[in-house]
Amino acid sequence: MGLDLSGNAPHRRLQESVAADMLRVDGLIRERMASEHAPRIPEVTAHLVDAGGKRLRPMLTLAAARLCGYEGEHHIRLAATVEFIHTATLLHDDVVDESERRRGRPTANLLWDNKSSVLVGDYLFSRSFQLMVETGSLHVLDILANAAATIAEGEVLQLTAARNLATDEDVYLRVIRGKTAALFAAATEVGGVIAGARQGVVRGLRHYGDALGISFQIVDDLLDYGGVSQTIGKNVGDDFRERKLTLPVIKAVHRADKKERAFWERVIERGEQHDGDLEEALEILNRHGTLEETRTEALNWADRARAALGDVPAHALRDILADIADYVVARVN
């Protein structure tokens, strides 16, 4: 489900535009993930960091600060902060989801144990907190503290919404706004704040990050059912097996006839899943056109992200951010 990094894609252009800053962010991440006394910490962290995520969130912070004309040093710390928070949540997510693979590697909870993932996640979260304190900006601290609470709340909500067929689209939106969009929104917002951008610009950056994050997560959830192509790839079906209520299923449950309802109750509520059930689920989703509808929603959120940039100053980086919105949904086009 990785983004295509080849050619002249927006992600590549974003990487090139913030490459010098990003080198410094990587250096800071390496420096701060160290622990003099507990070598387990950098071992676990490096396993995840070296696997190389897309680094989309820290790049958003750097781009937001730069396009607002920032010339200082704190955007480097904030980008590292955002990546540390992201890494900490991945470690805890993999414990919660009992995942075995992440970024093409076995997860830390599998290679070490759940204990290490919980505690190293806590350590990275604390480190992120130290980094943001170093910026000396209470406004930035406020934004990131609120984002952290929203992320955790979204994760707990997801936990209680799973396996519950009563989960509706409002709850779904709240879950993904928490677990995904809150950090995207904070990442772009703090870039503007640290640059001293005026309120309207900061708001535009925040709305951009929020809509981009929502679009990103809807696409992820759609790809978990193979996208609209109905091809069952190797990563397809994780959400189904974990009995998560994501948008394509929520829409299908809403329109289920008696027989379909019984199917969803069996596989999602009771968790009695057999061979052929994923194929059956895909057939139902397709019958009601909910994969296509989900794709349309992702496109709508990408449009909103683009539109939010109307409040942001004209800049080459603004154009790249606009293209990033299209790029995120291009995975399902």
Place this chain on the structure above:
Amino acid sequence: MGLDLSGNAPHRRLQESVAADMLRVDGLIRERMASEHAPRIPEVTAHLVDAGGKRLRPMLTLAAARLCGYEGEHHIRLAATVEFIHTATLLHDDVVDESERRRGRPTANLLWDNKSSVLVGDYLFSRSFQLMVETGSLHVLDILANAAATIAEGEVLQLTAARNLATDEDVYLRVIRGKTAALFAAATEVGGVIAGARQGVVRGLRHYGDALGISFQIVDDLLDYGGVSQTIGKNVGDDFRERKLTLPVIKAVHRADKKERAFWERVIERGEQHDGDLEEALEILNRHGTLEETRTEALNWADRARAALGDVPAHALRDILADIADYVVARVN
């Protein structure tokens, strides 16, 4: 292993001295542990909060601020912050230790699941972070961010030091300074800082909290082997079963003859434990007098805590804090 709350004990006097403030702290804790959308959060939190801990850490913050003449409002927020951090670490500790009982009740990981404990812990940690941002003091934020990192580092160090007979007293001190003393030290220090106390006073408060926390944890670890009375009570032997290297064992391993060494290798390193092994361990600890020596170390740290208060202004609360130091070790007298 609870503190005796009866009679005119120092803990009771401390409670009475900060009772009005503490009521407000409790109110703030109830208010902030709420979550509009994820009811699982207050359920899990209330399970732990209602069980009623000693609330020693938030009381220390209140007392430190008051004895420095503080008349503002922020000490209430800081006391709630400290209790939230403590509660978050308890939730994660119980997952890591696979504990089944806490404060006389089944643990949250047992009643709900590990997932809820991890995520609700993250939520409480974020909430603590929001509360401290509200004080507007970057100095306080710096202290608490550092404490959070030290706590997590101590926990990871404990994880890797467990089952390893090479663990020495330096490593042990580092572990308990992290997992226990760091929050005690931050609790008293931020009380002084928010009150605007001068540097020497703040340093004295910090050293007091550090030494008190170390003493407190050494006593806990000693009581886990029944104290010096060698009585095997119902809570005795948890650390032994979890193969943790605590001070009485570290001292005994250091002086082990060949046969004793083989015993420790079997029960701690390889974890092959049978009926009678705990009794055998106690006999060895007693033979080398390491329970008595551990008690002496706890008393020494309590003395250091008391001495650190020499830098703190004369005040009825200062005298109570001094008695709290004796009180913490009185559990093994």
